[in-house]
Amino acid sequence: xxxxxxxxxxxxxxxxxxxxxxxxxxxxxxxxxxxxxxxxxxxxxxxxxxxxxxxxxxxxxxxxxxxxxxxxxxxxxxxxxxxxxxxxxxxxxxxxxxxxxxxxxxxxxxxxxxxxxxxxxxxxxxxxxxxxxxxxx
Amino acid sequence: xxxxxxxxxxxxxxxxxxxxxxxxxxxxxxxxxxxxxxxxxxxxxxxxxxxxxxxxxxxxxxxxxxxxxxxxxxxxxxxxxxxxxxxxxxxxxxxxxxxxxxxxxxxxxxxxxxxxxxxxxxxxxxxxxxxxxxxxx
Numbered sequence: 001x002x003x004x005x006x007x008x009x010x011x012x013x014x015x016x017x018x019x020x021x022x023x024x025x026x027x028x029x030x031x032x033x034x035x036x037x038x039x040x041x042x043x044x045x046x047x048x049x050x051x052x053x054x055x056x057x058x059x060x061x062x063x064x065x066x067x068x069x070x071x072x073x074x075x076x077x078x079x080x081x082x083x084x085x086x087x088x089x090x091x092x093x094x095x096x097x098x099x100x101x102x103x104x105x106x107x108x109x110x111x112x113x114x115x116x117x118x119x120x121x122x123x124x125x126x127x128x129x130x131x132x133x134x135x136x137x
Numbered sequence: 138x139x140x141x142x143x144x145x146x147x148x149x150x151x152x153x154x155x156x157x158x159x160x161x162x163x164x165x166x167x168x169x170x171x172x173x174x175x176x177x178x179x180x181x182x183x184x185x186x187x188x189x190x191x192x193x194x195x196x197x198x199x200x201x202x203x204x205x206x207x208x209x210x211x212x213x214x215x216x217x218x219x220x221x222x223x224x225x226x227x228x229x230x231x232x233x234x235x236x237x238x239x240x241x242x243x244x245x246x247x248x249x250x251x252x253x254x255x256x257x258x259x260x261x262x263x264x265x266x267x268x269x270x271x272x273x274x
Contacts, residue, residue, distance in 0.1 A: 014263065016150040016177040040219035041150040043177005045263055083169035083176040085150075128148065128179050 002055035009050050009069045013082035016043040017098040020087070041085060046103070047126035048077065050111065054119040064119065076110045100127040104135040140256055142185040143203045147216035150177040151232040154221075175219060181267075182211065182241065183259035188252055198253050210245055234262045238270040246272070 019036040020029055029037040036042070050073055054063045084090055086098040092106045104125045115121055126132040152175050153167040163171040170176070184207055188197035214224055220232045226240045238260040249255045261267040 012264075014176050014178055016175040035217035038217050038219075038223075040222045041175050041177065042148050042217040042219070043150040043175065043179075044148055045179045083172050085172070085174035085176065088174040089172070128146075 004053055004055055005063050006051050006053045007063045007066065009066055009073060010047065011070065011073045011078055012045060012047050013078050014043065014045050015081050015084050015086050016041040017086040018042065019097055019099060021097060041087070044127050048073065048107065049124040051122040051124065052115060052119050053121070054116070064115070072111065072114050076114065077107055100125055100131060100133045101135070104133045108135050138187055139190060139197050140185050140187045141197050141200060141203070142183050143200055143207060144181060144183050145204060145207045145212050146179060146181050147212045148177065148179050149215055149218050149220050150175040151220035152176065153231065153233060155231060178262050181261040182207070183261070184245070184255070185257040185259070186249060186253050187256040188254065206248055207245065210248055211241055234260050234266070234268045238268050242270055242272060
């Protein structure tokens with residue numbers, strides 16, 4: 001049994017969104033989502049931390065090359081979401097409410113196929129300095 | 138003379154866009170920030186007032202009351218709003234943080250009771266970008 005290590009890479013993107021269930025009327029949306037349901041959107045500086053767990057490679061000493069991880073996150077996530085409106089500009093949230101929970105799940109699903117299956121990954125997403133989510137748990 | 142700073146925050150959407158320019162020119166000057174469907178930030182607002190401590194309270198101004206004043210006059214109008222569409226004092230202005238900090242000063246300054254003076258506003262847009270304004274001096 002080898003020694004597992006977790007590595008972390010932090011990236012960020014700035015985006016607009018609103019929380020809204022199209023199956024509900026405005027009154028119910030406002031009751032459930034409050035100011036987050038306002039029609040003209042609001043936005044956040046999202047901070048994304050991707051955790052990769054595995055045994056360091058015997059030849060490189062790396063769990064994963066941090067530069068490759070950084071490039072992957074930029075290509076798959078930041079390019080897709082940075083300076084976008086999550087509700088209007090992204091295919092992923094056309095029919096999915098862009099809560100921090102759902103954004104974390106979407107990010108996991110986008111990154112997972114590109115990272116060695118032997119490695120576990122976990123997503124931590126900060127929507128504000130005070131609100132953050134983790135997936136999977 | 139003592140300087141007292143109160144920090145408040147708001148989350149908002151905006152875009153940088155000059156309506157008298159073509160879409161191409163806007164993209165050239167403002168880049169991703171011109172995205173027509175908006176993007177957003179977690180803004181931090183630092184409000185610094187100056188004055189002498191009151192001999193009876195030791196305060197230059199009750200920091201909690203200053204917080205309530207900023208919330209009533211500023212963050213209530215900005216939080217979870219679209220800065221271009223929803224904010225009365227930004228109507229017809231380019232929504233840069235430079236213009237926003239001047240707009241906030243003009244809204245807040247008349248409500249700071251003399252002899253206390255508003256000294257500085259610092260507005261943080263991202264971890265890497267902020268502006269400071271000391272009034273029209």
